[in-house]
Amino acid sequence: MNPVDHSTGQHGRIDFAAVLGQVHEEVAPLVGQGKVASYIPRLADVPANRFGMAAATLDGRLFTIGDADERFSIQSISKVFTLTLALEALGGDLWKRVGREPSGSAFNSLVQLENEKGIPRNPLINAGAHVVADVILSSSRNARDDLLAFVRERADNPDIIMDAEVASSERDAGFRNTALANFIRSFGNLDNPVDRVLDFYFHQCALQMSCADLARAFVYLANRGHCQRSGKPVISAERAKRINALMLTCGTYDAAGEFAFRVGLPAKSGVGGGIVAIVPNVLTLAVWSPALDDKGNSLAGAAALERFSALTGLSIF
Amino acid sequence: MNPVDHSTGQHGRIDFAAVLGQVHEEVAPLVGQGKVASYIPRLADVPANRFGMAAATLDGRLFTIGDADERFSIQSISKVFTLTLALEALGGDLWKRVGREPSGSAFNSLVQLENEKGIPRNPLINAGAHVVADVILSSSRNARDDLLAFVRERADNPDIIMDAEVASSERDAGFRNTALANFIRSFGNLDNPVDRVLDFYFHQCALQMSCADLARAFVYLANRGHCQRSGKPVISAERAKRINALMLTCGTYDAAGEFAFRVGLPAKSGVGGGIVAIVPNVLTLAVWSPALDDKGNSLAGAAALERFSALTGLSIF
Amino acid sequence: MNPVDHSTGQHGRIDFAAVLGQVHEEVAPLVGQGKVASYIPRLADVPANRFGMAAATLDGRLFTIGDADERFSIQSISKVFTLTLALEALGGDLWKRVGREPSGSAFNSLVQLENEKGIPRNPLINAGAHVVADVILSSSRNARDDLLAFVRERADNPDIIMDAEVASSERDAGFRNTALANFIRSFGNLDNPVDRVLDFYFHQCALQMSCADLARAFVYLANRGHCQRSGKPVISAERAKRINALMLTCGTYDAAGEFAFRVGLPAKSGVGGGIVAIVPNVLTLAVWSPALDDKGNSLAGAAALERFSALTGLSIF
């Protein structure tokens, strides 16, 4: 298999099925290494030995391997969906309420929030996602249904659901998120009641999707904001580009620099063990393996993305 | 003028001369806005109304506009050259002594250094550049001459010099850098005497180069590590890609997220008002305008890069 | 009037009535300067021009001036009462859950709490008081009634109440305290439900007492832990001494060093404008004036304590 010839841009030559197979083989020894998230039972119960991966190309092909059709809790990956909706709702004014810089510290840190007077560093950390959730609540009659409809449409799968038990468990264990949301509220940067914001937030995290669902759902970010099936814009090309930039600098907690260095692709991870990555103008990737490294990213998943990039030469750098 | 067609990768169609002309025109009202660095006389004396820009393509063409041939003090842009040399000298072991994460705070902050026990966040902040300088000093008989030779070769210009007066002024005003280097030394992360490290560091910052020089000199980072003229590798493709990733996440002080969001290109700025940016597989850009925004990046320079990206569609996202 | 002769310890010679009169006169121009706490209506409505002061000596005399019999919301002064109760309940084990160091930053900071893994710096900041409240809740069938009974007994005044409206307003506006308590809970350092802890905390802050009440109520801290009336121990002499030490180093938010420097007495302030101070072995002082300085301490109240110390020579230093 030849890596892509960048001078011509002809990615069509790459045999993605073969690449996924090779990636799977190479990372197999890593699957199960790390630690499955254990703060709620539903996450803790997922077997550590799962691994799935999917790639969706702009010409409509889908490649999958392993447990790519098994649904898991997408958790923080949902922040990219809600950011998309909030940008559509509020436009550039969103940036008055949330920043665009890497956080440089743990994903749920209250420190920066205090120094920066309730303006979260970026929309992809928990604090920022609370503000994004608040924006959606203010602009939608039924925020939860609207989000679900958007995600189903993007993934072309009407069966996607939010797992009510996961949402409920998150709430019961969510002291840190409750602290965060109250703290933001104390600075006046939430308009809706803290309970409503948290309820929406815990439900978005409880979306259950497979790698195949996720790879399809994010094609608009690789496709300059357009739906691959209809050709119609989901968001503007400008916004798609900017969401990708945010994913690169802020999408993998405080390991974003390391991730950019190793993988070289915009990506967003979740504690459920999923990671999505975007190769602009080419394809999207979704990978899942529940055991996490010490930064909270899927250990085998990150390795799989790194290998995929190395084998194909696909990287934004 | 049509923006590039990414699906074919045929950037050759873009009339870069025309783009630079349009960018120049559009940012003209911004030139002189902001504040010229004033902590040393040689920088303070540079007229605020200068603006130059250069683009060097992988096929060997050079496009320039405005004061693109006027030399200025490249300051922190030099950190990319020294990082390249230190990586060649030490390989991956460099990452035991310096991190790869965005700093999330002001470029000369001692706070993170204290929290992280003398391991600077990344090689593109001052603290990290001190460690990089220390690595080069340990691996080279005459570090200053070796750096100069490397830069002259990259820029294909034997007349490039280090301005001794700038270096000397930096040293006299360099209390913060002296503090930083002593602090790192207190953690045992410098092998050479603090004075030697600082002397080398202040000399690297005192490199005088024009936009044309810089655009040419950095072509290897757009060209998968290879020299455009000789076709020979300067560094491996892997390292070139990783340096680009570091520039994107860490190259513009604590505005890296914002810069990625607005411009969407790996870049490195200096307080002399210069910024270089890389469009992998296509070209390099160098822009110079001395007046800085409140984050320490050239105000008109950043705007010029943003406009260039918007007009050509060239972006990594 | 002669200041006390320390070499003989004969404080009896001081004419405290005259001193209070002189203090009142001297600080009159300051009364109303500063800013009355405005985050809840009940506090905001208190006229800024109030000033009262009381001194209770170990030999049973009470001296008062101005509005010394007007009740106000004692707010954080209550933390000394609850600390006393928690120490009786848990003994030295309390110090496994809360520290004894000055906070060095704003009284409601979450930063140190994060760095120090949910162990509040000391029991006199909000976070520490939440832990103290939790201890009392775990050791008492009816914590609120027990606290009220204790305070009434100390002040020898059965009419003291908690203002339910103040407690309720605090709760509605208490996003920061809610954040704090959830944050502590996330580290496992609260045993009772967050809502119960906050309910008790807001009620303790809502105690309504006059300067006369407070001066009497705290005599045990000046009297080596003993009740002045009955001669019986309230707490051990050792604990009384240690509570005084905590008041000196931690009792006036992040102005404790300044307060020790200017006034030289263990003290605890509240945002209602009250301050109590202890002169060990001699007397207690309580002062009230609602307008606060920028550190959150009563501006005229702090000045009155400073003048009292200067006029009498009574200081621990």
Add this chain to the structure above:
Amino acid sequence: MNPVDHSTGQHGRIDFAAVLGQVHEEVAPLVGQGKVASYIPRLADVPANRFGMAAATLDGRLFTIGDADERFSIQSISKVFTLTLALEALGGDLWKRVGREPSGSAFNSLVQLENEKGIPRNPLINAGAHVVADVILSSSRNARDDLLAFVRERADNPDIIMDAEVASSERDAGFRNTALANFIRSFGNLDNPVDRVLDFYFHQCALQMSCADLARAFVYLANRGHCQRSGKPVISAERAKRINALMLTCGTYDAAGEFAFRVGLPAKSGVGGGIVAIVPNVLTLAVWSPALDDKGNSLAGAAALERFSALTGLSIF
């Protein structure tokens, strides 16, 4: 032996010789526990099993036990002497350049200095002592000689010296102090060259004194600012009181709260293993034992002061 009767202030009854004997016996098992400072050879070479203690009363008596006449490096205890001199030189204007609040973090932290723009938290941490040294250098023709003369006069011992080898070793190992001083200079809060400030600072730390010397030298702080022998003022009673307040809140690094809680006396410690403590209007204490606890205070020394206070009832609280 009866503890002092505070109601009469008649401390004369206490048999201080017997108390010191008992303290010595009680802390004997602790002597040598902890870790002798090892960053310079001269300190590292001091045997860990030394213990000495001295008490100097206001009526001119001196009580000693153990190695109370052996000289050691007083290190940070010298900061109280220089603070006294700087206050005499600059008066209240000193407080424009240095604060009066506990630092709340490690004694050589650069973090607060950065947050607070080069104004050290208090004069008893290293950064503050640099500013104090700078003030003395600006007001004295020969700062080192003037300090030595002052200390000899206070201790009534013309043989006290500064150990040049200690000063020189400190300088060679003093990367952290060099960092601090350069950092302060970068904010414009040093008037003299960094090298001069550090030279003076390292020499003040190198003062060699015994417990007997120190107990005598600090009597002015227990004696309302007056020399016990001549009866003349060294500083005003007001300043003596305020220096005591600073020692209580800031004198034992980031263990000041703990120290006040356990010992209840204004104190200043040094990494040489010495601690001085003040009982206002009664006496001074000096104790020495080289092995330090994890906060950098003499482990056996702190225990000795705690026992002394418990046995005599002498405490400011």
